[in-house]
Amino acid sequence: MTSPTQPAPAPSRVCFQLRVKPDLLDEYLRRHSPVWPEMLAEIAAAGRRNYSLFLGEGGQLIGYYETDDDAAARAYLAASPIAARWEAEMSRFFVGLEGRPDQAAAPLTEVFNLHDQLTESTPS
Template identity: 35%
Template sequence: MIRKGFLMKVYPDKHEEYEKKHQEIWPEMVEELHNHGAKNYSIFLDKATSTLFGYVEIEDEEKWSKMATTEINQKWWAFMEPLMETNSDKSPVTIDLKEVFHMD
């Protein structure tokens, strides 16, 4: 299992809407995440800075990288674009973090 941590930014006035949309995440999105090897996926919000910290465990980097090209993921990115910092392809601006410590 590969552990991934990353940062994203939600707009300060969109915290509640961002959380609501994730509480109502589409079942087909969850299914596709599972199909691409994602498990134990969490997103945390630091309200003071509007920073999101994401954590996900994946099976394989190559399999996980293919998630971005799925139709449902592209639809989700467009759905979330008004709430957060995004790239020109509507993907969230993401900063990957290096794991420096882990304890089971």
């Protein structure tokens, strides 16, 4: 817990990239409209928020979410039977992916964040 004089730590921003098989794009989109309610609840219970997926040319998929503890969120979902079932169904959609999509997608390195730089450049 933080004291009134200590600000809460900034959430981690996590971005990842996967590639959806072009011949399965339509089905992939149908599966996300909507996502199972119990899977949505597990994502939230894991501590992920502001979670979005963006689809680009050729099946390029970019995911983004924020969390206070990404290792804990990943561990929670890794142990979740609901997430395991969802990911087992979703794994066939991705090119060159071994294992569960949520666990196998490597985070991208953040190189710029407007809010952080504005905050750092503002005198106290």
